[in-house]
Amino acid sequence: MTVRPWRLSAADFAALSRGEGGAGAARALRLARRSRTSLLVRMIAAAPEARPAYRLLVDAERASPGAVTRVLDHPSVGAWATRTALALRRAEPARPEELAFVAAAAAIRAGVPAAVDFPDVPVFALPSLGVADPANLDYDPLPEVALGPHVLQLDVWAGGGVPPGLAVAADVDVARWRPAVAAAWDVLAADHPPMAAELAELVTVLTPMPPSPTGTSSATAADAFGCVFLSLAPDPETLAVTLAHEAQHTKLVALMDLFPLLLPDRREIYYAPWREDPRPLAGLLHGTYAHLGVAAFWRTRPGLAAQTEYARWRAAALDTAETLLASEKLTATGHAFVTGMATVLRRWCAEPVHPEALALATAEAQAHRERWTAR
Incomplete structure (x- = not known):
């Protein structure tokens, strides 16, 4: 797999320091985080249990680089890779063999046929795709919300791995979430185009949180880059400012990597x-x-x-x-x-x-x- 160094221009850094940056700076931060995830995956691949999956991942990248990056950009992969690489480095219990789920998702997206040995898990989830049947890899696709040309997935992390301290809803009421998120997007796209452009570059997944008794809840986890955890807001404007708030956290997370x-x-x-x-x-x-x-x-x-x-x-x-x-x-x-x-x-x-x-x-x-x- 290709791991490339990433640099941020002085102009982009200055714009980000003003709270701005636009799509260009946001894209640079996203690519930098992808490079970090790729490096962590390579570290994990040194474990014997992960080597067959890593070879499949390399084959999938040769066939379709975009398919592999789509999987690597999924927040659950970044969270898993960070957790696993740290555990291996500290000689703590780890499950590097779970790279098989990442490789299988990449192979499916790339159209690469493969036989994969999967570890035993309670719920068989393929990152960026959905919950699957391990016998034939048929999966129920994650629900999506179309925001103009940009698409967000709604993911409750059924396979586990939610960052510590965050409560996640048991399921997604898609009929409520789709129009609510679309209405918030309309506010950003119409009235705050630079914010909308940044959000489209940075955020790929929304994870519903349980309703908050005191108002809207939201969070961004550093290791789950690209995911905003939130509950529904009472109106489009409140949800829009919540998304703008969390996009700022997302930018800063990636900047502090660099x-x-x-x-x-x-x-x-x-x-x-x-x-x-x-x-x-x-x-x-x-x-x-x-x-x-x-x-x-x-x-x-x-x-x-x-x-x-x-x-x-x-x-x-x-x-x-x-x-x-x-x-x-x-x-x-x-x-x-x-x-x-x-x-x-x-x-x-x-x-x-x-x-x-x-x-x-x-x-x-x-x-x-x-x-x-x-x-």
Whole structure:
């Protein structure tokens, strides 16, 4: 399998530091993450149990490189490869023989006939395809949502391997998810084209989470690149800003593969205006970048509620960006990145908004700070 080094241009880095980047920078990050996954798979292939599957994967790549990259880009493959490679390196229990599922999916997509020995598992899932019958590899395809020319899969990770700490719904109500996601996409495509372009490059899978009693839940797991875990939102606009928020996390995950932005963590914790609990430095950086994207979303939307959200999150993100810059725990590259964020946010915080929106945003921020201080 081909593993290629990937570099990010100075122009793309600068654009990403401003919360932007567009399709070009997002594509570079996606390709960099694919290279990482390929390297991990090659490491796993050194285990004797994985060698037959790896040979099949190489054969499939010769027949159809695109088929193999489609499978490698599936978030479950990245999560499995990371988990397995780390376990092998630490001499901990691992299942490198599960590379057979990746190879089989690639062979099916490439049209390469093969006989594969599979390990015993409770649910036989082929990444990017669906749950299969091990006897003949017939599979129930994952449901899809068409977003213009882009297609997202809805995947509840039936084969397991969900990153720790995330709750996933038992199944997908496709009849509800398709129109809801399509409506959110329409908001992004019509009103925020650069955000839509980034989402189309970065996200391939949505994984439904159980409904949240307190509102919409969403998450991005670093090892499951390309997947957004979320519950349905009450309206298209809320789902659209949730997707924009998680796309920011996805960009930063891949960027931090390429560049060290933080010095070694000393376990200090910091106030985050969007959380009820304190955050470590990495969490503060991620939250700042995500809320830079949230502020960008609300900045151009009409109405008092949108202006209130814009005022709230531009100020919150600037506050934490300044905290990061003052922490003396950023690398030189990290300092340049956060400076890019802060420059944008300072300019935005000087923009006028409706006085009532500013008053509401200020009151919300103060109430949150008081709750946090009183914990």
